[in-house]
Amino acid sequence: MTQLLKVQNFTVSADGVACGENQTLERPFGHVDPGQLFSWAGATASWPGRRDPGGSRGLDDYMTRDFSLNIGAEIMGRNKFSPQRGPWENHEWQGWWGDEPPFHTPVFVLTHHKRPSFTLSDTTFHFVDGEPADVLAQAREAAQGKDVRLGGGVSTIREFLDADLVDTLHVAVSPVKFGTGMRLWDSPDDLRDRFHLDVVPSPSGVTHHLFWRK
Amino acid sequence: MTQLLKVQNFTVSADGVACGENQTLERPFGHVDPGQLFSWAGATASWPGRRDPGGSRGLDDYMTRDFSLNIGAEIMGRNKFSPQRGPWENHEWQGWWGDEPPFHTPVFVLTHHKRPSFTLSDTTFHFVDGEPADVLAQAREAAQGKDVRLGGGVSTIREFLDADLVDTLHVAVSPVKFGTGMRLWDSPDDLRDRFHLDVVPSPSGVTHHLFWRK
Numbered sequence: 522m523t524q525l526l527k528v529q530n531f532t533v534s535a536d537g538v539a540c541g542e543n544q545t546l547e548r549p550f551g552h553v554d555p556g557q558l559f560s561w562a563g564a565t566a567s568w569p570g571r572r573d574p575g576g577s578r579g580l581d582d583y584m585t586r587d588f589s590l591n592i593g594a595e596i597m598g599r600n601k602f603s604p605q606r607g608p609w610e611n612h613e614w615q616g617w618w619g620d621e622p623p624f625h626t627p628v629f630v631l632t633h634h635k636r637p638s639f640t641l642s643d644t645t646f647h648f649v650d651g652e653p654a655d656v657l658a659q660a661r662e663a664a665q666g667k668d669v670r671l672g673g674g675v676s677t678i679r680e681f682l683d684a685d686l687v688d689t690l691h692v693a694v695s696p697v698k699f700g701t702g703m704r705l706w707d708s709p710d711d712l713r714d715r716f717h718l719d720v721v722p723s724p725s726g727v728t729h730h731l732f733w734r735k
Numbered sequence: 736m737t738q739l740l741k742v743q744n745f746t747v748s749a750d751g752v753a754c755g756e757n758q759t760l761e762r763p764f765g766h767v768d769p770g771q772l773f774s775w776a777g778a779t780a781s782w783p784g785r786r787d788p789g790g791s792r793g794l795d796d797y798m799t800r801d802f803s804l805n806i807g808a809e810i811m812g813r814n815k816f817s818p819q820r821g822p823w824e825n826h827e828w829q830g831w832w833g834d835e836p837p838f839h840t841p842v843f844v845l846t847h848h849k850r851p852s853f854t855l856s857d858t859t860f861h862f863v864d865g866e867p868a869d870v871l872a873q874a875r876e877a878a879q880g881k882d883v884r885l886g887g888g889v890s891t892i893r894e895f896l897d898a899d900l901v902d903t904l905h906v907a908v909s910p911v912k913f914g915t916g917m918r919l920w921d922s923p924d925d926l927r928d929r930f931h932l933d934v935v936p937s938p939s940g941v942t943h944h945l946f947w948r949k
Contacts, residue, residue, distance in 0.1 A: 566947075578903050578931075578947035579932075580945055583945075587804075590801075590804055717791065717793060718793075719793030719937070721794050723933070723935075724933050731794055733780075733791065733793060733796075
């Protein structure tokens with residue numbers, strides 16, 4: 522059984538921006554308003570952050586409820602994990618997600634600055650340095666036969682795309698433009714040479730882009 | 736946690752026909768060619784009947800890989816289980832699916848003609864008579880907190896719709912017309928009074944209809 526490397530529910534603007542510049546503790550997405558990017562996901566019944574009953578169960582909900590299906594590990598970049606840069610000043614920062622992170626699997630955080638692993642609820646964060654292929658090998662072993670999610674951000678996804686290690690990508694394109702910021706692509710067509718692509722407009726206004734390796 | 740009753744991957748023609756007339760052992764769908772209905776599903780990586788690697792991983796694959804997600808039991812009609820009608824002549828018939836049925840849960844077969852339960856691999860078939868609400872209560876208990884799939888055929892889905900027990904429906908509409916046969920609806924719009932509806936055309940040619948209760 523193949524263990525896929527999958528990008529899931531990654532959302533960018535119509536001009537390809539996934540995250541703003543000048544990320545801070547107060548503004549994890551920098552100058553970009555994450556509400557404008559993620560409102561499609563927050564409206565669904567299966568959004569991991571949902572606290573009340575209700576929510577839509579149409580197309581967008583297929584995307585959010587697929588988030589954890591057969592996923593055994595996540596790989597994320599340092600900048601998704603933390604607003605800090607450079608060596609860790611201390612180990613107090615434990616991510617943006619509180620005591621119950623939505624991952625429920627081992628998470629491998631890419632960083633040149635090592636720190637000890639720690640566990641919050643059923644999510645364990647490991648801090649790893651290395652080439653994408655080596656990190657993927659570690660994540661696959663931890664995933665115990667299941668697939669591995671590539672959680673972003675942009676630099677991390679680009680790095681694994683450049684190494685040709687990504688099997689599928691789900692990118693939701695939101696009908697907002699930011700002008701500047703961290704850009705996943707100039708156009709989804711950039712990936713057509715290596716991937717099949719289904720372009721699926723949702724009634725919510727986002728357009729789901731579903732890529733799978735040729 | 737709500738236990739939903741869900742119709743999944745149910746496929747009809749553009750004129751609403753899910754199954755032909757004159758079902759026989761040789762022709763489980765009667766005069767209808769099931770290949771014309773289900774080719775969209777058979778092309779996906781996650782189709783339960785797939786025996787070789789490969790297959791598409793776009794929109795249609797989200798539908799087929801959702802088939803078993805959080806499902807703890809199935810309810811099906813007698814005519815989905817068997818081409819026989821009336822009292823069981825014997826108990827040799829064990830369904831169309833061979834030694835490894837694709838359900839992997841308890842399955843409740845609606846019939847006025849009782850017979851003993853039996854197990855094939857990890858699927859146990861029970862034969863039950865009763866009102867839809869009573870059968871659903873049995874299936875929910877067997878599902879142990881998970882959702883229940885309503886597997887069809889047409890008469891069974893109509894019966895549970897009439898009793899207002901269905902929470903979500905995924906119906907794929909195939910671009911073929913059969914003229915006659917067992918018809919799910921005159922039009923998907925028939926259900927709009929009680930359900931939200933996302934209509935999602937797939938690049939494969941089918942149009943996914945995703946209903947959820949208002």
